Amino acid sequence: MQIILPEKIRSIISVLNHGGYSAHAVGGCVRDMLMGNQPQDWDITTSARPEQVKRLFKITFDTGLKHGTVTVNFAGQLCEITTWRTDLCYSNHRHPEQVRFTDSLEADLARRDFTINAMAFHPDEGITDPFGGMEDIGKKRIRSVGDPAGRFNEDALRMLRAIRFSAQLGFDIEEPTYDAIKDLHGDIAYISFERIRTELDKILSSVHPEKLALIWDTRLSDHIFPGIPAFPESCVKACHSPYTGKGQVFILSSLFFGAFNKDRDKHAETLLRRLKYDNRTISGVKKVLWAAETLKTPSLRNIRLASHLYGAIASEMAANILALGGSWHNKGIFATNLSQIAEQQRLLISGADLIGRGIGEGREIGAILSLLHLCIHEKPQLNDPEILLMLSEELHGKLHRHNLL
Ligand code: ATP
Numbered sequence: 001m002q003i004i005l006p007e008k009i010r011s012i013i014s015v016l017n018h019g020g021y022s023a024h025a026v027g028g029c030v031r032d033m034l035m036g037n038q039p040q041d042w043d044i045t046t047s048a049r050p051e052q053v054k055r056l057f058k059i060t061f062d063t064g065l066k067h068g069t070v071t072v073n074f075a076g077q078l079c080e081i082t083t084w085r086t087d088l089c090y091s092n093h094r095h096p097e098q099v100r101f102t103d104s105l106e107a108d109l110a111r112r113d114f115t116i117n118a119m120a121f122h123p124d125e126g127i128t129d130p131f132g133g134m135e136d137i138g139k140k141r142i143r144s145v146g147d148p149a150g151r152f153n154e155d156a157l158r159m160l161r162a163i164r165f166s167a168q169l170g171f172d173i174e175e176p177t178y179d180a181i182k183d184l185h186g187d188i189a190y191i192s193f194e195r196i197r198t199e200l201d202k203i204l205s206s207v208h209p210e211k212l213a214l215i216w217d218t219r220l221s222d223h224i225f226p227g228i229p230a231f232p233e234s235c236v237k238a239c240h241s242p243y244t245g246k247g248q249v250f251i252l253s254s255l256f257f258g259a260f261n262k263d264r265d266k267h268a269e270t271l272l273r274r275l276k277y278d279n280r281t282i283s284g285v286k287k288v289l290w291a292a293e294t295l296k297t298p299s300l301r302n303i304r305l306a307s308h309l310y311g312a313i314a315s316e317m318a319a320n321i322l323a324l325g326g327s328w329h330n331k332g333i334f335a336t337n338l339s340q341i342a343e344q345q346r347l348l349i350s351g352a353d354l355i356g357r358g359i360g361e362g363r364e365i366g367a368i369l370s371l372l373h374l375c376i377h378e379k380p381q382l383n384d385p386e387i388l389l390m391l392s393e394e395l396h397g398k399l400h401r402h403n404l405l
């Protein structure tokens, strides 16, 4: 695999090298490049201390001096440069309070969470991969650097990160690593809900949101989603659904829809607030759950009502969740989108049919058709050509007599 670093990242590395320091691209960007994906951001690991880095570049920001990180703006390219370090003093199973700078690249790679994240790259030296990260990319597996239990003990968030990477990359978590998550799942309680939510969001918006199931399989769910003892079938289906509006709100709504039989909106609000979700997501999920209540009985009337009260997007999501649950299949309706449903509820006679039968003329036709529309919104069974023609004759006669047309 040929790795070509962007010009400006090469220049940053070269500035550090010319300053007498070692410097490599590291972590997620190396992993992504090896997999042929575009890295989201660029991290550099260096033997230079933060103050030495700051002396070499004009524009720098002290993003995490305590952890050895300086952000550099090099000709518009932002890049985090972190001094080689080992982590010390993990207190309370969280990320380290204190770090110690080291003089070895390998020691820096050893503090990283998974083998696929513990590789470095230099344009002249190639890949540094002391823990078999390349092999694990080939085998599509997530494996802890070193003893998994020890590593999760240091920082419990890594358990959820393993699931997150598995969802983003479509990899499996290798057995000893996975077993350690199952053993230590309770430690996730040491991690703040904000950090948990960040990982959760990455899972929900990944290409494999169905990996959410691992949260229940490992029992991390005991802490993250108390009151939802099993991963609901509706959510499994939502994760696999081809529905194009899939996303956090859709999947979370399907989760609460399947997990609870009543007061779904209240349960959703409580759990999402606890996870520090923003108001927009919470109200989005509640609207979908309310729309689902309205749409349980599928009729154009209810679709109109739900769209009016909760908006077309929430209604469409609700219709899809109901369709996945089978509630709508009985009616022969599969909700891929609301306009399709509306189309299926189109009147089965036209103005031409009325004219052909000598029922009404001109404007009268339009008035009769709109009354027939109202009838089928209320009672879809009336949408039958014979019944509709009968109703038209009746309506035309009566309304004409009373001068109402
Ligand atoms: P992303 O594409 O989401 O940015 P990433 O691998 O770059 O993925 P980051 O969270 O940005 O992930 O972290 C950058 C690197 O820092 C990781 O690749 C990993 O080497 C290391 N790292 C981050 N968080 C941890 C952690 N909790 N424990 C150990 N190493 C970590």
Ligand code: MG
Pocket: 028, 029, 041
């Ligand atoms: Mg990153």
